[in-house]
Amino acid sequence: MxxxxxxxxxxxxxxxxxxxxxxxxxxxxxxxxxxxxxxxxxxxxxxxxxxxxxxxxxxxxxxxxxxxxxxxxxxxxxxxxxxxxxxxxxxxxxxxxxxxxxxxxxxxxxxxxxxxxxxxxxxxPLAALLPPRRNRVTYSGVITAGPVARAVKHARQMRAIGLHDIKVKVGFEDDVARVAAVREALGPEASLRLDANGAWRFDRAGEVLNAVAHLGIAAVEQPLPRGSVEELARLRQATPVPIMVDESLVTRADAEALIAARAADFFNVRISKCGGLAGSLAASLAALHAGLGVQVGSQVGETAILSAAGRHLAAALPAVAFVEGSFGTLLLAEDVSVESVRFGHRGGAPILTGPGLGxxxxxxxxxxxxxxxxxxxxxx
Ligand SMILES: [Mg+2]
CATH class of the missing domain: 3.30.390.10 (Enolase-like, N-terminal domain)
Known part of the structure; x- marks a missing residue:
């Protein structure tokens, strides 16, 4: 060929x-x-x-x-x-x-x-190379930044459609009030994670995380900007909230340094960020081998093509803590595939079985x- x-x-x-x-x-x-x-x-x-x-x-x-x-x-x-x-x-x-x-x-x-x-x-099908270990994948809801009232509205909508795993964007003046309001709207059963996209400094990260830890936070994503793994490791020691790395994890060298420094509890592996399926699989397996959890993440605005690849990876990993993406036409005015990849009730979506990416x-x-x-x- x-x-x-x-x-x-x-x-x-x-x-x-x-x-x-x-x-x-x-x-x-x-x-x-x-x-x-x-x-x-x-x-x-x-x-x-x-x-x-x-x-x-x-x-x-x-x-x-x-x-x-x-x-x-x-x-x-x-x-x-x-x-x-x-x-x-x-x-x-x-x-x-x-x-x-x-x-x-x-x-x-x-x-x-x-x-x-x-x-x-x-x-x-891609399953010939990446055999699925589960026949359904469960996606998270992601609450965008913006006014707290809108975050609460989104939290209620997500609760209504039965999503169990929710992530909320933080990194603003009102973080503590925002997280409390979202937790209140979701109820105690939902699993709640935060994503700061590197917006905090060390002291602010510790302050917010220690103030919201009692609300039950499954993980905080990228609390500090991409940079020192030692500083991230210190933050991990200073807060009870598990740390997930996203922007800090792009290359194989990043993965090795983060694991060696014990700087994270979870890797957020995203196919575009990690250079494809092979790179993403390698980063995921390195994390699992070191005792970390893995989130199969997505890029906001990706089309069905990256969503399909993410579905295959999430179905194939030995263990997966959280999965994001497959928003399809919940976010895009039009998607690019015949088949809808959009997740359904409770965030569930089937594995893809057609040729290639499916x-x-x-x-x-x-x-x-x-x-x-x-x-x-x-x-x-
Ligand atoms: Mg992120």
Whole structure:
């Protein structure tokens, strides 16, 4: 199997309602979808979500990196048969991007597209490489930033549809009151987590966490900015609330340093952030092996492509503490697949069994929602 052509789509799909947190506000999806085509015209789709504050990538650097660094090194080369995720991912070169932590959104998009194509060529599902250990995945609700009254309204809605795992964005003046109000609206049974997106300094983190710990907090995500693992380890000792790392965990070196410093209780593994399925699986297994819990996270505004990949990973891990994503048209004005990936009542969603990633992407929707389209061939 050889790859002969690729198309890059820079998407801008409006959100039904804007989503905000302490590091910014989003009103539309700005992911990049990659379609690859092989020598017998099989197609595969992948997606990456460039975030300047996560991996250091932007839509522009991602298009450029895919076109100039990654694609020229895979086009017209023999793709290994897709029966081992690790060997398959090794087919993609390790690349670097000046000024970025790692070009992981680019790598994830291409990895997923090539994997989807290779599996579809032989009509096999991704489960052939990542056998599921559970037949349903249960998703969390995520409460966006904004006025406390709106957070409470969202908490009540989530309680009404039976979501058990809820995360609320923090990192504001009113954090303690916000968390108390959300806990009150959710009731005592729900599992509640916080995500500060790196907004706190050490003292503020300790102050808020010690003030809300009695409300029953399952974990706090990224309380401090990406930086010193020793400082994070000190915070972990200073608060009873379990620590989850997100922005601090991008590369394999990050994972190793965090584990060695005993700086976290949970890893938030996200496929775009961690450079694809192979990288995400490796980070997850490293965490589980070290006795940490794993959350399979998502990127706000991702389409069904990344949601499908996340579903497979969450179904396949030996243990998974929390799962996020698969919001589909709860967030996007339109999603890109024939099948809906949106979670249902109580946050449940079935595993995907179709060929490749298990969804059929509607190319016409990509074209209609794209603000830029680039065609790549063997000639470049
Ligand atoms: Mg986060």
């Amino acid at each position: 050889k790859l002969l052509a690729a198309t890059l789509y820079a998407l801008r799909i409006p959100f039904v309602e804007s989503f905000s947190h302490s590091a910014g506000e989003r009103r539309w999806s700005d992911s990049v979808v990659v379609r690859v085509r092989d020598d017998v015209a099989t197609e595969g789709y992948g997606e990456g979500t460039p975030r300047p504050y996560v991996t250091g990538e932007t839509v522009e650097t991602m298009l450029d990196h895919l076109a100039k660094e990654l694609w020229p090194r895979v086009v017209d080369r023999e793709v290994p048969s897709a029966d081992d995720l690790e060997a398959f991912a090794a087919f993609l070169p390790e690349t670097h991007l000046a000024g970025a932590i790692a070009p992981h959104a680019s790598r994830a998009a291409l990895e997923l597209a090539v994997l989807d194509c290779a599996l579809r060529r032989t009509m096999r 969804i059929r992407v509607v190319e016409e929707r990509l074209r209609r929602r794209a603000v830029a389209v680039r065609e790549l061939t063997a000639e470049g």
